[in-house]
Amino acid sequence: MSIIDTGWHPLVDGHPPAWASGWGQERRQGVFIEFTLGDVTQRLR
Numbered sequence: 001m002s003i004i005d006t007g008w009h010p011l012v013d014g015h016p017p018a019w020a021s022g023w024g025q026e027r028r029q030g031v032f033i034e035f036t037l038g039d040v041t042q043r044l045r
Contacts, residue, residue, distance in 0.1 A: 016023040021041065022034035034043045 016033055019035055020033050021036040022043075023032060025031045029045060032043050032045050034041050036042075
């Protein structure tokens with residue numbers, strides 16, 4: 001069973017936004033997307 005609602009989720013087509021440096025789905029914590037600025041990466045859930 002997927003925890004991504006394919007009816008609306010922005011990552012469902014496999015293409016993250018242009019500003020994203022990484023993205024995915026973790027078993028326990030769910031979907032995330034990352035952006036990097038300089039040497040710092042911020043992960044959003």
